[in-house]
Amino acid sequence: MKTCRRCGNKIPDRARKCPYCDLQQHAHPAVGSVAPRPKDEVKTINLKKGFPPVHEALQQMKYEIDKARSRGFRVVRLIHGYGSTGTGGKIKQAVREELAGMQHRGDVKRFVVGYDGNPGVTRVEL
Numbered sequence: 001m002k003t004c005r006r007c008g009n010k011i012p013d014r015a016r017k018c019p020y021c022d023l024q025q026h027a028h029p030a031v032g033s034v035a036p037r038p039k040d041e042v043k044t045i046n047l048k049k050g051f052p053p054v055h056e057a058l059q060q061m062k063y064e065i066d067k068a069r070s071r072g073f074r075v076v077r078l079i080h081g082y083g084s085t086g087t088g089g090k091i092k093q094a095v096r097e098e099l100a101g102m103q104h105r106g107d108v109k110r111f112v113v114g115y116d117g118n119p120g121v122t123r124v125e126l
């Protein structure tokens with residue numbers, strides 16, 4: 001038996017797909033390599049954690065986006081909070097400007113502010 005890396009259930013070694021959560025399983029992952037992520041798997045990045053100053057939130061965002069890309073993610077969800085004043089509002093504004101620049105340079109494909117009807121979340125396609 002092996003353990004599904006998404007839901008943690010025990011599944012047969014030869015299973016191609018997790019019977020509990022449908023995650024594709026990789027039969028023989030090489031030791032030390034990172035298994036490729038399915039295209040629909042979304043990485044969540046929480047920029048609000050610890051209420052960082054804006055420049056730190058942006059640094060963290062770029063670092064996490066690079067890391068997500070190198071790990072095979074195609075989509076990330078940024079949680080940056082919202083509001084017209086205060087830290088949440090500033091981070092949201094700064095994140096939006098930074099992403100516009102990254103999109104212009106081709107670092108990200110596109111982004112959608114207000115993902116899932118939540119104005120504090122932005123979806124980014126890598």
Ligand SMILES: [Zn+2]
Pocket residue numbers: 004005006007008009018019020021022023
């Ligand atoms: Zn599973």
